[in-house]
Amino acid sequence: MTMPPPDLHTVELFGVPRLLAGARAAEAVGATLAELAADLARRVPALSGPVLDPASGWPNAGYAFVVGERFTRDPAHALPGDASILLVASVAGG
Amino acid sequence: MLGVHGRLLRIDLTTGESAAETLPPDATRLVLGGIGLASLLLLRECPPGADPLGPANPLIFAASPFIGTGITTASKIALAARSPQTGMIGDSLSSSYLAIALKRTGFDAIVIQGQAPEWSVLTIDGERTALRPAGALLGRDAGDAAVALRAELGPGFRAATIGPAGERLVRYAAVANDGRLAGRTGAGAVMGSKRLKGIVIRGDRLPHVADPGGVARIARSLAERSLGPATAKYRELGTAANLAFFNRMGVLPTRNFRSGAFNGAERIAGETLLLEHRADRHACAACTVGCEHHYRTRDGGPAIETRLEYETLFALGSLCSIDDPNVVLRAAARCDALGIDAISTGGTIAWAMECADRGVDLGVPGDDMPRFGDGAAVLQAIEAIGGRQGLGDLLAEGSRRAAAIVGQGSDAWAMHVKGLELPGYDPRKLETMALGLAVAARGACHNRSSAYEVDFSDRLEPASEMAARAQAAAEAEDRAAVLDSLTLCKFLRHAFDDLYAENADLLTRITGEPFSGDDLARSGERIANVKKRFNERQAWTRALDALPPRLLASDANAPSRIDRNWLERAIDAYYAARGWDAAGRIPPDRWTALGLPDAAPAGEA
Ligand code: SF4
Numbered sequence: 033m034t035m036p037p038p039d040l041h042t043v044e045l046f047g048v049p050r051l052l053a054g055a056r057a058a059e060a061v062g063a064t065l066a067e068l069a070a071d072l073a074r075r076v077p078a079l080s081g082p083v084l085d086p087a088s089g090w091p092n093a094g095y096a097f098v099v100g101e102r103f104t105r106d107p108a109h110a111l112p113g114d115a116s117i118l119l120v121a122s123v124a125g126g
Numbered sequence: 127m128l129g130v131h132g133r134l135l136r137i138d139l140t141t142g143e144s145a146a147e148t149l150p151p152d153a154t155r156l157v158l159g160g161i162g163l164a165s166l167l168l169l170r171e172c173p174p175g176a177d178p179l180g181p182a183n184p185l186i187f188a189a190s191p192f193i194g195t196g197i198t199t200a201s202k203i204a205l206a207a208r209s210p211q212t213g214m215i216g217d218s219l220s221s222s223y224l225a226i227a228l229k230r231t232g233f234d235a236i237v238i239q240g241q242a243p244e245w246s247v248l249t250i251d252g253e254r255t256a257l258r259p260a261g262a263l264l265g266r267d268a269g270d271a272a273v274a275l276r277a278e279l280g281p282g283f284r285a286a287t288i289g290p291a292g293e294r295l296v297r298y299a300a301v302a303n304d305g306r307l308a309g310r311t312g313a314g315a316v317m318g319s320k321r322l323k324g325i326v327i328r329g330d331r332l333p334h335v336a337d338p339g340g341v342a343r344i345a346r347s348l349a350e351r352s353l354g355p356a357t358a359k360y361r362e363l364g365t366a367a368n369l370a371f372f373n374r375m376g377v378l379p380t381r382n383f384r385s386g387a388f389n390g391a392e393r394i395a396g397e398t399l400l401l402e403h404r405a406d407r408h409a410c411a412a413c414t415v416g417c418e419h420h421y422r423t424r425d426g427g428p429a430i431e432t433r434l435e436y437e438t439l440f441a442l443g444s445l446c447s448i449d450d451p452n453v454v455l456r457a458a459a460r461c462d463a464l465g466i467d468a469i470s471t472g473g474t475i476a477w478a479m480e481c482a483d484r485g486v487d488l489g490v491p492g493d494d495m496p497r498f499g500d501g502a503a504v505l506q507a508i509e510a511i512g513g514r515q516g517l518g519d520l521l522a523e524g525s526r527r528a529a530a531i532v533g534q535g536s537d538a539w540a541m542h543v544k545g546l547e548l549p550g551y552d553p554r555k556l557e558t559m560a561l562g563l564a565v566a567a568r569g570a571c572h573n574r575s576s577a578y579e580v581d582f583s584d585r586l587e588p589a590s591e592m593a594a595r596a597q598a599a600a601e602a603e604d605r606a607a608v609l610d611s612l613t614l615c616k617f618l619r620h621a622f623d624d625l626y627a628e629n630a631d632l633l634t635r636i637t638g639e640p641f642s643g644d645d646l647a648r649s650g651e652r653i654a655n656v657k658k659r660f661n662e663r664q665a666w667t668r669a670l671d672a673l674p675p676r677l678l679a680s681d682a683n684a685p686s687r688i689d690r691n692w693l694e695r696a697i698d699a700y701y702a703a704r705g706w707d708a709a710g711r712i713p714p715d716r717w718t719a720l721g722l723p724d725a726a727p728a729g730e731a
Binding site for chain 2: 044046047048050051082092093094095098101102103104105106118120121122123124125126
């Protein structure tokens with residue numbers, strides 16, 4: 033039996049990312065947000081371009097991660113194994 | 127100064143007379159226009175203690191220097207009056223071609239006083255004003271009445287109308303124009319109290335602009351930026367996109383704020399609505415973004431198409447435990463047609479639903495009490511409110527007044543601040559927003575506070591100093607005031623790299639007088655103080671800067687609670703950030719330092 037990589041995370045998708053991916057969540061691997069975003073762009077090509085930068089995978093302006101209920105666009109943000117990770121529009125609210 | 131007319135039109139409905147007057151020469155420099163100008167005029171024109179539904183309460187319409195210049199989203203009309211819902215400042219803003227029509231009359235603002243001898247329509251055709259009998263328009267839906275008026279008078283006229291709810295003085299009745307509502311704080315009831323079913327405006331005199339080429343170039347650039355990533359959410363999904371995310375964060379007000387998460391959220395989520403109910407996408411007057419998503423019912427009943435915003439969705443959906451999107455769409459359409467604010471409608475119905483849950487007698491048979499999750503009951507309650515029939519007559523008073531009438535402890539679950547029902551942000555997990563809602567001059571309002579922006583960002587750590595949070599809440603309020611006074615849409619805010627500096631540059635090119643980013647920031651501060659001063663004159667006390675008791679109490683279902691002492695300290699810090707005294711009042715030297723001495727009316731309380 034193959035064990036999942038220790039830094040495999042579920043990324044919950046909201047708004048445009050959810051519509052493009054056609055799913056409410058996607059999996060990606062990364063010890064930091066930058067690694068996770070790059071892997072997410074590879075695994076969900078529909079996000080690459082409109083939401084994630086095709087070269088780096090990092091979210092374009094207008095999108096952000098929410099980790100543990102805190103907004104962040106810090107690529108070095110370290111991700112614990114049980115991190116709750118959301119990909120959302122950075123313009124939250126009205 | 128270019129870009130404005132420097133004049134207002136005063137109309138006395140009692141006598142039918144009108145007169146042109148000069149605006150204070152420094153009005154634009156002090157408060158920009160729009161909401162700032164309407165608030166400043168209201169402070170000057172409304173006597174302390176004036177009955178909000180009496181002839182002495184002026185109804186003010188104001189334009190801004192940006193209107194008519196081609197700047198995207200800037201065609202918004204500002205309204206102000208003493209609110210019949212809160213007794214405090216009532217101000218609202220609505221996208222509308224009426225804003226351009228008003229600007230073309232040769233006036234920057236209209237002050238309407240008195241009461242017409244019979245139900246009337248006010249016609250403003252350039253400098254000429256007339257009252258005509260409302261006749262067959264009475265009783266008609268707000269949008270229908272506007273269509274009928276324009277059909278009769280010609281498409282050159284633009285109309286603002288009230289629906290049946292405004293005629294019956296529902297305290298949260300709205301003023302409708304071009305399918306949008308100036309919704310919050312009851313301007314529709316003030317218009318109804320003046321026996322005005324509609325106002326139609328036409329004009330052909332836009333003021334000159336100092337640097338038309340420069341303004342046009344920036345307007346083009348802004349229009350391009352308005353189609354970039356900063357507004358993608360609004361274009362693709364509209365504000366309905368908030369619902370699923372708010373639910374996941376536990377800040378979606380549910381079941382009259384008993385909870386911050388709703389089991390039925392995915393059924394009414396923006397993403398679901400888009401896939402299963404989408405009809406079309408529209409734009410407000412002179413807007414390149416186009417965030418107004420329209421949806422179609424799909425329940426086998428008579429099909430309707432209607433616009434739907436997040437605030438309507440939460441208020442008529444999760445707040446009342448309604449997870450049927452068709453019911454929410456029908457309810458939203460009826461609120462628009464009757465001319466009532468959807469947030470206060472949903473908030474007051476949710477209060478009644480909790481009364482039913484708790485066995486509180488509302489004077490109607492138990493079977494007629496609205497229950498959480500009962501879509502038919504929501505639709506029935508909305509009709510009853512619009513017509514002030516049966517239970518609707520009580521609910522038309524709003525949750526604060528209704529609870530005071532009914533008693534039986536029901537004020538414990540009336541979810542309002544200063545009488546204005548809470549918007550769709552559960553402040554128990556949004557600390558800056560909690561403070562912003564408590565202190566906002568017009569009552570619980572996301573648009574005037576905007577403090578949620580701080581919570582939905584990495585700007586402040588949860589354990590930040592109180593002073594930093596208070597400062598952030600005040601600055602968010604000031605930014606919102608500047609946008610509302612330049613009559614720019616808030617959805618454009620992230621299209622600017624430097625909101626104040628870029629808009630100061632635009633204002634300079636329009637008016638021909640120098641404005642800096644700091645000047646705009648100062649105007650934001652002034653506008654917050656003008657509104658506060660108005661409230662001070664209308665018997666405001668610190669006790670009104672508060673949150674509903676439910677948000678401060680322990681509840682197993684709630685996301686958390688706000689500590690009462692924390693809130694009091696946060697309010698203290700906010701007053702300090704504003705330069706107000708410990709009681710929350712504006713010291714005379716603070717008022718003067720803001721350059722507002724002439725705006726303070728004689729004989730103030
Ligand atoms: S962005 Fe949306 S709300 Fe703002 S003016 Fe445009 S259509 Fe209206």
